[in-house]
Amino acid sequence: MKNNKKISIKEIAKLSGVSVATVSRVINNNGRFSEETRQKVLDIIKKYDYTTNMAAKSLRVSKSKTIGVIVPDINNLFFAELVLEIENFFFEYGYSVFICNTAQNEVKEKEYFRSLDSKLVDGIICISSNLINPANFIKRNIPIVYLNNTDMKDYYCVESNHYEGGFLATEELIKNGCKRIVLLTNNKNASSVNNKIQGFKDALKKYNIPCYNDLILRLDLKEGVFEDSLDAINYLIDKNINFDGVFATNDLRAHSALVALQQHDIPVPNNVKIIGYDGTSISQYANPPISTIYQDKKTLATETSTLLLKLINEESKNLNKHLVIPIKLIKRKTT
Amino acid sequence: MKNNKKISIKEIAKLSGVSVATVSRVINNNGRFSEETRQKVLDIIKKYDYTTNMAAKSLRVSKSKTIGVIVPDINNLFFAELVLEIENFFFEYGYSVFICNTAQNEVKEKEYFRSLDSKLVDGIICISSNLINPANFIKRNIPIVYLNNTDMKDYYCVESNHYEGGFLATEELIKNGCKRIVLLTNNKNASSVNNKIQGFKDALKKYNIPCYNDLILRLDLKEGVFEDSLDAINYLIDKNINFDGVFATNDLRAHSALVALQQHDIPVPNNVKIIGYDGTSISQYANPPISTIYQDKKTLATETSTLLLKLINEESKNLNKHLVIPIKLIKRKTT
Numbered sequence: 001m002k003n004n005k006k007i008s009i010k011e012i013a014k015l016s017g018v019s020v021a022t023v024s025r026v027i028n029n030n031g032r033f034s035e036e037t038r039q040k041v042l043d044i045i046k047k048y049d050y051t052t053n054m055a056a057k058s059l060r061v062s063k064s065k066t067i068g069v070i071v072p073d074i075n076n077l078f079f080a081e082l083v084l085e086i087e088n089f090f091f092e093y094g095y096s097v098f099i100c101n102t103a104q105n106e107v108k109e110k111e112y113f114r115s116l117d118s119k120l121v122d123g124i125i126c127i128s129s130n131l132i133n134p135a136n137f138i139k140r141n142i143p144i145v146y147l148n149n150t151d152m153k154d155y156y157c158v159e160s161n162h163y164e165g166g167f168l169a170t171e172e173l174i175k176n177g178c179k180r181i182v183l184l185t186n187n188k189n190a191s192s193v194n195n196k197i198q199g200f201k202d203a204l205k206k207y208n209i210p211c212y213n214d215l216i217l218r219l220d221l222k223e224g225v226f227e228d229s230l231d232a233i234n235y236l237i238d239k240n241i242n243f244d245g246v247f248a249t250n251d252l253r254a255h256s257a258l259v260a261l262q263q264h265d266i267p268v269p270n271n272v273k274i275i276g277y278d279g280t281s282i283s284q285y286a287n288p289p290i291s292t293i294y295q296d297k298k299t300l301a302t303e304t305s306t307l308l309l310k311l312i313n314e315e316s317k318n319l320n321k322h323l324v325i326p327i328k329l330i331k332r333k334t335t
Numbered sequence: 336m337k338n339n340k341k342i343s344i345k346e347i348a349k350l351s352g353v354s355v356a357t358v359s360r361v362i363n364n365n366g367r368f369s370e371e372t373r374q375k376v377l378d379i380i381k382k383y384d385y386t387t388n389m390a391a392k393s394l395r396v397s398k399s400k401t402i403g404v405i406v407p408d409i410n411n412l413f414f415a416e417l418v419l420e421i422e423n424f425f426f427e428y429g430y431s432v433f434i435c436n437t438a439q440n441e442v443k444e445k446e447y448f449r450s451l452d453s454k455l456v457d458g459i460i461c462i463s464s465n466l467i468n469p470a471n472f473i474k475r476n477i478p479i480v481y482l483n484n485t486d487m488k489d490y491y492c493v494e495s496n497h498y499e500g501g502f503l504a505t506e507e508l509i510k511n512g513c514k515r516i517v518l519l520t521n522n523k524n525a526s527s528v529n530n531k532i533q534g535f536k537d538a539l540k541k542y543n544i545p546c547y548n549d550l551i552l553r554l555d556l557k558e559g560v561f562e563d564s565l566d567a568i569n570y571l572i573d574k575n576i577n578f579d580g581v582f583a584t585n586d587l588r589a590h591s592a593l594v595a596l597q598q599h600d601i602p603v604p605n606n607v608k609i610i611g612y613d614g615t616s617i618s619q620y621a622n623p624p625i626s627t628i629y630q631d632k633k634t635l636a637t638e639t640s641t642l643l644l645k646l647i648n649e650e651s652k653n654l655n656k657h658l659v660i661p662i663k664l665i666k667r668k669t670t
Contacts, residue, residue, distance in 0.1 A: 046474060066450060074409045074434070075419060084410060087436055091443060096450035099409070099434035101422055108426060115401060115431035119454045139381060226616060259620050281561060285594050287622035 007048040016040045066096045067308065068116035070126045072104045076225060076252055078278040078297070079127060082147065085301030086125060093309060095122075104221055106130050113137035123308045126155075129190030143311030147304045150191040150322065156311070158304040158323045162192050165293040165327040166199025169247045169275045172291065174207045176335050178245030178273055180215060182236065184229055184257060185249040187218040196249050196277070215243055229256035237264050244272055251276040251283040254290050258334065274334040288333035299325050342383040350383075351375045401431045402643065403451035405461045407439045411560060411587055413613040413632070414462060417482065420636030421460060428644060430457075439556055441465050448472035458643045461490075464525030478646030482639045485526040485657060491646070493639040493658045497527050500628040500662040501534025504582045504610045507626060509542045511670050513580030513608055515550060517571065519564055519592060520584040522553040531584050531612070550578055564591035572599050579607055586611040586618040589625050593669065609669040623668035634660050 009027075013020045018037055025033055026041040067090055074080050087097040098121065100112040109130050116124055117138040126134065127147045134144050135154075146157040173181050183200055185193055197216075204211050215236075219228045229248065233256065236243060248254035254276025261268050268274060268288065276283045279294030303323055310319060344362075348355045353372055360368055361376040402425055409415050422432040433456065435447040444465050451459055452473040461469065462482045469479050470489075481492040508516050518535055520528055532551075539546045550571075554563045564583065568591065571578060583589035589611025596603050603609055603623065611618045614629030638658055645654060 064453075066454065074415045075412065077410065080409045080415060084436060084438065087438075091446075096435070096446055098454075099436060100431070101419060101434060103419065103422075111426075111431055118399075119401065119433075139377075226620075255620065259622075262622065285561075285590065287594075287597065 015044045064120045068121045068124045077280040089305040129188040145308045148192045160295045162195035163199045166196035167203045170200045170203035173245040180243045181245040182215045229253040233260035246274045251278045291332045291335040350379045399455045403456045403459045412615040424640040464523040480643045483527045495630045497530035498534045501531035505535045505538035508580040515578045516580040517550045564588040568595035581609045586613045626667045626670040
């Protein structure tokens with residue numbers, strides 16, 4: 001039978017014959033100790049059912065050594081790679097990372113904010129283009145950093161230079177002769193999308209190329225990013241709507257466009273040129289390999305994580321609230 | 336200033352003017368209540384700093400309405416799709432799902448077991464081929480269900496029929512004339528791998544095809560599944576080691592083999608035939624599309640989740656401890 005009376009760290013240290021600091025390290029899985037020491041401490045903890053107090057302790061000191069990452073879609077390699085980089089970064093500092101996939105669903109995003117809060121995470125990285133204010137769902141005062149979303153003005157944000165990305169992608173198509181360019185993107189009213197579209201429009205303007213409304217495809221999420229884009233390009237082809245270039249705002253959509261064109265035996269890049277966005281392995285290993293705008297996932301993840309860690313450790317002096325990471329054009333075989 | 340004295344659910348109910356059951360529903364985000372009710376209850380909770388007690392309550396009743404999923408690599412679409420199906424399933428039942436990516440690293444897997452335990456999840460789905468006994472890291476008595484791993488004899492497991500998968504894949508290559516077949520897989524001593532290899536060997540035996548040791552590639556994880564497989568196939572080609580078929584035990588590896596062969600202008604399927612495993616969109620949208628063994632991700636995820644939910648709800652009577660889901664061959668353009 002377990003003894004359910006409360007026991008302090010001091011008492012555990014005394015009973016296990018080690019220092020309070022060592023007990024703390026064992027409890028937090030943080031720092032060095034022998035397997036023997038761990039076992040001794042864990043035995044005492046188990047005997048006195050210390051779990052309860054661990055949660056209580058975590059509440060007292062507000063450091064649970066866990067963070068949450070809100071992510072729209074781990075099915076998209078860009079997000080998967082970002083999350084893995086974040087996870088790697090925090091693992092080095094002894095943190096566990098809980099990945100919360102929202103499937104771009106606002107209800108889920110809200111639930112995850114609540115749930116991460118109740119699990120006492122030390123901070124949250126939010127990769128989302130939903131305009132949900134976490135303050136409405138998170139009761140504790142914990143740091144939150146946004147990645148690729150500058151719409152949440154009250155929060156720190158690290159983003160790629162999406163205006164430049166949109167501009168360079170469009171310019172690449174124009175310089176290779178495209179005059180009727182499809183913009184294949186989503187329907188979110190989010191900074192990352194809007195900035196790309198502004199770059200697209202400004203590039204067309206600079207080169208005096210008309211912007212056709214029927215070629216701007218802002219898709220709702222229905223079956224999935226890949227399937228929805230495939231349907232959209234198939235629709236244009238089936239309706240004989242003429243186009244000679246596709247700027248897809250992620251590589252998954254660019255790959256969809258390539259597959260749709262190949263299924264209709266329309267040669268790429270001869271008849272239609274394609275450029276993607278993100279720089280994931282999807283574009284690299286497609287056949288033919290797809291030109292793309294490269295987002296520096298490693299730097300995005302590292303800068304976002306560094307920022308969050310500093311905020312968790314209350315080192316918020318002189319921190320830049322908004323960090324912009326350069327993008328670059330990778331020219332492959334589809335432009 | 337906050338009032339830090341402890342407050343019970345009963346007191347919250349009284350102060351908010353609603354029933355205890357309603358307070359409980361609001362706290363657990365579970366069931367119906369108006370936004371007004373939620374606000375009233377949350378105001379009281381906030382005023383009396385009830386967070387502390389929420390964790391305590393969660394400890395007492397052992398239902399936190401969260402589960403953890405241990406996953407080896409969300410970069411692999413097979414795992415990403417499984418996790419998304421699990422997440423969808425549990426969302427319908429009001430659960431949040433914490434995804435824990437181990438990058439196949441045993442240390443991380445152990446840390447995540449500990450961390451999920453301390454976060455008081457109600458249960459865990461473990462997708463892993465590491466032979467780590469969770470009982471060494473999880474102190475509470477919570478249900479754990481394994482997916483595609485029958486090595487953990489003490490635990491419930493749902494898996495695809497990997498012996499049949501390995502057999503059918505190999506038979507497909509043999510029936511299309513292959514005599515020197517590369518087996519492209521990992522180095523784990525895990526049931527999912529071993530069963531595929533047994534199927535491979537038995538198919539060779541049945542058709543009197545020799546099994547060449549230098550064509551059995553059991554790769555360590557170095558740079559990544561895709562990159563490692565690319566290197567391995569490039570090595571065979573560069574060393575003029577002859578082969579006319581590749582059975583890759585996942586689609587990512589099959590796609591690597593295709594890319595490596597294409598980079599060397601070796602025609603697929605004319606000179607070398609390829610079959611993958613899993614049935615993800617990688618094989619479907621590769622150019623040419625890759626034949627594969629389809630694992631029924633929806634059924635795997637649903638059966639695993641149903642099992643875990645029943646165990647959480649203590650409905651463990653008449654449950655099958657080991658469930659095998661059929662696979663099927665999908666013939667495309669590479670065999």
